[in-house]
Amino acid sequence: MDRPVQRLTQVGEFGLIDRLRAIVGVGGGAVPLIGIGDDAAAWEQPAAVLVATTDLLVEGVHFDLGFTSWRDLGWKALAVNLSDLAAMGAEPEWALVSLALRPDLGTAEIEECYAGMQALADAAGCTIAGGDTVSTPDRMAINVVVLGSVPAGQGDTLLRRDRARPGDRVGVTGLLGASAAGLYALRHPEHCPAPVREALAGEHRRPQPQLLAGRLLRTAGVRCAMDISDGLLADLGRICAASGVSATLEAARLPIHPAVLEAFPDRALAWAAAGGEDYQLVFTAPPAVFEPALAALAEAGVHVTEIGVIDRPEVVPGRPGAALVHLIDAGGRPVPLARIGWDHFSAEAAGEEPAE
C-alpha cells in the first residue's frame, strides 16, 4: 500500500462509501438507476422469477482473520450467497452488502474486502448495488444479500430441496473434502507440507460457486438440489427430510479431492462425507433425467459423479418420519462415521482440540 494508513474514524462513513463506490464501479455489468449513496438502490427489472438469498457471517464463528485475508473474506461472503443461487439454478443479478466494522480498522482493509467481493462479482455477472455500513465495538459481521432470477414463467423449474423421490439417482459436482482439509492444515501447519497446505487453504478461502452447474442441471430437467455448506451427509439429509425419503451413498464413489487423499489419507473420507464448506451441488433425479444431465455437465467441463440412490422413507421407532442418509462400503455394509474419524473432525469443526 502506497497510501498512508487511514482509520475509519478519520474518513468517516461518507469517506468510506466514496471509496467503496469507486471499487464497485469498476465492475461494469448492469447500471442501476440509483446505486450506492441514496436511501436504497433501484433498477429496472423486467418480468422474471426473482430468487433472493442472504447469509450472515460473524467474526470468530464463520471467519477468522488469522487464517483469511480481507480480500478472501470479501470473496467468500459473496460466494456463499452465489452458491445458494447456484443451488436453485438461478442467475445472479444484484448484491447488497452490510458491514459491521470495528473502529480499529483502516480503510485499506475494507477496500480489500470489497475488492475481493468485486472480483467474484465480475466473474459471476453480479452488480454490487448498495448496502449498509455500521460500527461495532468488537465482533465484526458481514451480511450479503443476492438477488437472482430465472425467466418469467419458469418458477417450477427451480432446484428445490423437497423434490427427491425414491428411485432417484444422487450426483455431486466437483471434488469434496478440500475445504475442511484446508482449514485443518491452516490450524495445524506442522501436519501438512507447505505446497499442499497452500493448495488446500486456497480451496477453503475461495470457494467457487457452481453457477454453471446449477443452470445446466435446471435446464436439463433436474428439480432437486442443494449446495454443500455443512457437509454432504448433513445437507443430503436436509433434502431427505424435506422430501420425506432416505438415501444410500457408496463411500467408494465419493469424489475425494486427490490432495486431501494424499496429505490426510486417514481422514479424507470423513472430510469428503461430512467436512462442509465445499460449496459443490448435490442433486437427485430419476434415471431418465439423471443420465442426460450428467452428460450435459461433463460436456460443459463440470466434474460430476454419481454417488448413490434415493430410497423410500425409513420408519425409525420413536422418530416418526425420520429421514436418513446411509454411507455403505463396497459390500453394502454401513460405514460408521466414528470409525473414519468423524468424531475427531467434529471436535475440529467446533474449534476445539480433539482429545488424541
Add this chain to the structure above:
Amino acid sequence: MDRPVQRLTQVGEFGLIDRLRAIVGVGGGAVPLIGIGDDAAAWEQPAAVLVATTDLLVEGVHFDLGFTSWRDLGWKALAVNLSDLAAMGAEPEWALVSLALRPDLGTAEIEECYAGMQALADAAGCTIAGGDTVSTPDRMAINVVVLGSVPAGQGDTLLRRDRARPGDRVGVTGLLGASAAGLYALRHPEHCPAPVREALAGEHRRPQPQLLAGRLLRTAGVRCAMDISDGLLADLGRICAASGVSATLEAARLPIHPAVLEAFPDRALAWAAAGGEDYQLVFTAPPAVFEPALAALAEAGVHVTEIGVIDRPEVVPGRPGAALVHLIDAGGRPVPLARIGWDHFSAEAAGEEPAE
C-alpha cells in the same frame, strides 16, 4: 407463556425455522413460489422498478434489550428498512431477515421478535420471505433487507437525495424529537413523569415508517426526500451535500412533538433539530410542486410542515463544495446548537453520561 422455556440449543436450527415459518405464515399477503426453508426464496415478479435497501442492527450499538422488548426490536428492525423505502416513494414487497443469536436465548424471545416484525409487515403489506439464522457467542445482530417497487418505467419519479435545487421549499412530515426524548426518558426515568415517559418511549420503540407520505410525495411530483434517522440537520445536510446546495431552516417552524416540549422545554429544540430516529421524511421541491404536495399530504391526514428553503451552495474557505444547513431564529440570526443543548445531547447519543 404457557409453554416451557426452550433453549435454542434444544430445538436446533430447524426447530427454530419451523416455529418462525408458522409466525410469518399468518400474515397473508403474496404467496412466494418458495418460502422459508430452501436455499433461497423465490417469487414471480412482474416488470417493475425494484428498490432494495438493507440495515444492520448491532446489539449495544443500535439496540439495548434493557430498554427494548423483543417484540419492539422486531418491529424496529423492519421499520428502519421500510422507512428507507418510504424515502424513495416505493411500495414494500418482500423482506429477508438475518439473525445472529446468542446461545443463551430461548425460542420464545426469537418468536416474539418475529411477531413484532410480522405485525408491521402486515400493516405495510410486506411478506417476510426468508433469511438466515446463525449463532454468535455474545453480541447479537439483525440484518433486514426489504425489496420494494414502483411501476415499470417510473424510475425517474423516485425520491432521491441529489435533487434539491436553490429556491426549493423544505418540508417535513410528522412531529420531531420524540424518539430522542423517549430514549433519554428511558435512561433517566427520574426526569420524566411515567405517563409522558411511556408515550415518548413508545415513539422511540415503534417508529412508524412514512410509506403513505412517501408515495403521495412521489405521485405529487416531489423528487427529493430522505428519511430522518440521524437527525433533521444531519440528514438534510446529506441532501445538501448530494445536491450541491445549502439550506436555511427557521427554528420556530420545526414541528416539535408537544410531549417533548412539555416534559423537556430546554432540550426540545435540540432534539427536534438533531435528535435522530424520528423516521419522518424531509423533502424539498420548487414552490409550484411543493404547495400542491403539502395539500395532498394534509388531505390524506399526514401531518406536514414547511420549515425552510434551499439556498445556493456555500463556498467555505478550505472546504471546497461544503454544503451546510443553517438554523435561524425569527430575526434571521443563527441559532448555535451549543446554546440549545446540542453538546449535551451529543454526549447522550454516544451513550456517555454528560459532564453536568
